[in-house]
Amino acid sequence: MNPSLLRSFVVVLALGCSVTALAADVSAGAAKVKQICQACHGLDGNATIPDYPKLGGQYPDYIAKALRDYKSGARKNPIMAGMAAPLTDADIANVAAYYASQPAVLDSRY
Amino acid sequence: MTTRTICALTLAIAASAAFAQAPAQPAAQPAAAAPAAAAPAGDPAKGRAKTQMCEGCHGIPGWRTAFPEVYSVPKLGGQNPNYIVAALKEYRAGERTHPSMRAVASNLSDEDMANVAAYYSQPSMKTASQK
Numbered sequence: 348m349n350p351s352l353l354r355s356f357v358v359v360l361a362l363g364c365s366v367t368a369l370a371a372d373v374s375a376g377a378a379k380v381k382q383i384c385q386a387c388h389g390l391d392g393n394a395t396i397p398d399y400p401k402l403g404g405q406y407p408d409y410i411a412k413a414l415r416d417y418k419s420g421a422r423k424n425p426i427m428a429g430m431a432a433p434l435t436d437a438d439i440a441n442v443a444a445y446y447a448s449q450p451a452v453l454d455s456r457y
Numbered sequence: 458m459t460t461r462t463i464c465a466l467t468l469a470i471a472a473s474a475a476f477a478q479a480p481a482q483p484a485a486q487p488a489a490a491a492p493a494a495a496a497p498a499g500d501p502a503k504g505r506a507k508t509q510m511c512e513g514c515h516g517i518p519g520w521r522t523a524f525p526e527v528y529s530v531p532k533l534g535g536q537n538p539n540y541i542v543a544a545l546k547e548y549r550a551g552e553r554t555h556p557s558m559r560a561v562a563s564n565l566s567d568e569d570m571a572n573v574a575a576y577y578s579q580p581s582m583k584t585a586s587q588k
Contacts (some may be wrong), residue, residue, distance in 0.1 A: 350478035385513075394537060396540045397537045397538065397539040397540070398537070398540060398543065399540060400535065400536060400537060400540040401535065401537060401540075402537055404532070405531060405532055406519075406528075406529030406530075406531065406532065407529075408529050409528055409529045409530070409531045409533075410482060410527040411528075412526070412528045421554065422553060432509055434550075451532070451581075452535045452581060453531075453532035453533070453534055453535045453581065454518075454532055454535060454581040455515060455516055455517060455518040455519075455520070455532050455533075455534060456512075456515065456516060456532075456533060456534035456577060456581070457508065457512035457515070457516025457517075
């Protein structure tokens with residue numbers, strides 16, 4: 348692939364993805380998920396506990412937004428505040444990218 | 458004397474009955490907790506009729522919010538119903554702050570929320586076809 352074609356491909360990709368998703372490391376996200384999220388949300392994000400949301404295949408920028416809001420206190424939940432507090436911006440991007448990469452059990456529906 | 462004895466005996470019997478029942482309680486608890494954990498008893502057909510306010514954003518794959526912050530509107534199809542109800546109640550109470558969602562949720566009764574959750578929580582076509 349020639350460089351200019353590659354460059355335009357990257358630009359299109361960057362426009363299509365959210366900023367957080369672009370910088371994300373899915374395998375680092377998987378490691379965090381195993382430590383922190385898995386017990387409630389499941390390793391594949393298909394939470395079996397009805398009170399907790401399924402995250403598998405959810406949009407990564409929505410997951411990241413939720414985590415940022417839990418961390419800042421804009422969204423209040425005592426459990427999630429504790430989970431989100433130690434996460435760095437990179438952790439948030441990685442975790443979001445990991446769950447978004449899982450086979451979707453969720454869909455857009457009308 | 459006799460009255461006292463009867464009273465004491467009654468108390469003793471009542472107390473032993475109460476203590477005898479105590480160990481049985483933990484075993485009974487999961488059964489009692491199960492209905493609370495189960496899906497709210499919503500009617501998916503009634504919920505479907507209430508989604509006019511939802512589908513303009515949640516029905517369009519890849520749709521994004523425009524205000525006050527840009528991010529993808531979450532997928533709701535196949536989501537856990539209790540979580541959907543909890544989210545709607547938090548918007549209605551103002552505990553979650555997205556302006557559009559607060560407006561939408563303020564028009565929903567508890568019953569509407571249970572119905573909408575029952576509709577959205579039905580397994581996705583994707584999952585159903587894979588089974």
